[in-house]
Amino acid sequence: MSKPMLLEEFTRLPPALTIDCVDGLAGAIDAVAARARPSHRFLRYGWFAAALRTYGGHARTLTVAREGEPVAALPIVAAGPAWAKLAAIPGCYWPFRSFPVREDAGVEAIEALLPRLARAARALRVGPVYDGDPGLELLKEAARNRGWAVLDRFVADSFLLDIAAERAEGTWPRNSTLKKNRFHEKHLGGHGELDWSFVHGAGWDEAAFEALAGIEEKSWIAARTDGSDAKFTARGHGGFWRAAAEDPVIARMLWTALLRVDGAPAAFSFDLNAGPLKYAIANSYDPRFAKHSPGKLLYYRNLVRAIEDGIAAVDWGAGDSGYKQVIGAAKGPAIRDWLFVRPGIDALAGKLLRGAWKRTGRAETGSAPAEANRVLDAEEGDRGDEERKGSGNQTEIHGALPGS
Template identity: 80%
Template sequence: MPLDAFTRLPPALAADCVDGLAAGIDTVAVRAAPTHRFLRYGWYAAALQAYGGAARTLTVAREGEMVAALPVVSTGPAALGLVGVPGCYWPFRSFPVAEDAGVEVAEALLGRLARSARALRVGPVYDGDPGLELLKAAAQARGWAVLDRFVAHSWLLDIAAKRAEGPWPRNSTLRKNRFHEKHLGSHGALDWRFVSGADWDEAAFDALAQVEQKSWIAARTDGSDAKFTGAGHGGFWRAAAADPVIAQMLWAALLRIDGVPAAFSFDVNAGALKYAIANSYDPAFAKHSPGKLLYYRNLVRAAEDGIGAVDWGAGDGGYKQVIGAEQGPAIRDWLFVRPGLPALGARMLRGVWRRSGKPEGTRTVAEAISPDADSDL
């Protein structure tokens, strides 16, 4: 019988759910898109350590090889049966799926999820996220309700495109930066350096926290949104850096003046994409633009290291557009609600869910508090 007479059977899928974080999360992460390979066991473990919660992990294996891992924690009133993806809001909350995973993998995930939860929250996450898109397609095919609410617009700087157009940064920009750097040096010796990999220790994180404690975020807010202080999210990033693979992706540009931290830019380098997580500076030096000087150094180094684009996330687009960023994908919060009465009820409340977000085009809370927070850049 000729080979083409045989029908190729679809690969066998096995869905499972284990208490805690599955060891196989890292197996999936290394097979995920390069932009999502930081979504490792250590990432979720850091979130549980910093923010609490008891995790379960839904997994899907294809012919014995794990291709999806969805960690979840219970959230909201227990009666709702709602679970969400743990993690940090920066750069987003999602889960790893192998690059070659298909919709059938997400269907298996949802089928297993329906046995223990009524609804799943994913996000905030970017439009086009690989795991999100598979879940949306599977949910729509299986009768789940799919609800979204807008969070913010993102901003994207295409370094490769800028460099293809001609010299970048422009010579005029570099001349201005040298002028400011000369005058900044009148305050003391300037020490520019980068931190990554094994360099991450308590002293490195403390230096970032020291800058935040002098910045607008400490002066104008309660400090809970600071990324590196004890009152903010410092516990998460310190715990995440315990994973050497994640630590290698964590990157900071740091300026010290006479040995004292004065400005920083903190990123996650994921393949050819840099996620700009946070930047801050000591306002005592604002006249000479330390943040701008530092970040241009950071961008030049990024281009030299093969970074092709910078994802600046949400926030004030003013200074980002000056550097050359353009509006990128929207960031949204998603609910996937189990078929039957839960899905029916969710569809009736779709408008309530959307109104709990932000109308598209509105400014974020950070922008409203401090429109000039990052204008130094």
């Protein structure tokens, strides 16, 4: 009589994976984003839809489901000339361009997706995106396993303020900093009554966006540039943020600290709160008040409120490193731009062009461009205005990306 088999003697079959490609944006995007890393849960249907509405392009979405549940969603749009069959991820630069994957997704899910991606495009551009991005890391491993060429170019260093670590070492912000801020607030009050407020969630209406746009139109970005990189004006990226805020989940993540002087908008600090992480996306102020450091006063108030709301770290992105280091930020993950080239002759050509692609970025040992390092109020370390988050190369390559 044969012995019954023990449970551990059975071979466990891998979970069944289903690959799909839909015309347009797939509803599965939200299901994946909801179970992504908290820092990436803003990568929702509404995020990509806002990009398509604002910057143009027609999307297709490749999805991977494991036993019927979506674990990865990759929206793509055509990039460059049609004959080249290049694709890119739609979206916005702030805080980065990527795609959602569930926290428990494995490399096998992305490996299963690659043959379908190879039929859709010769190469896929991902980024600019941070080193360590979960979707990027799975895609890199899967692509190399399957014979794709993987090319990268350095864009910039990011800066990260670890509030939890700062507070563990002692009082943060320091009492001396708060005392100095109160001194500046007193003198700023000489211009009129000061009103400090916050906008998020259902508070995102046209009046709120117009307040931010009005500040930008008075700032250095309007005076010294063509204004195309402003975040909230019609000439800049105002259409994207208004469209993104139509998704109530994203709207709850979007956050602005706003200063009014005698009822008129004077300064703002605009962020995206993703779990315990705050992405600092844009700051600006009316230069009439520059002497009293309104930008610094506002972002310190904003950070104190962030602590109360459970924020443990602030991702300041790239550029303007001077004020970030003054406030306590340290160099974080590098930001890179990636090309994934399908196997065969295309991958061979990609490998031959690896050096040329890398040279279009910045040297990692180089310093940031002078404009990116400028400090508008050197005495106080006040960044004043950081509307061009990721200035330098991140701004320079902006026009080259599809859907920009």
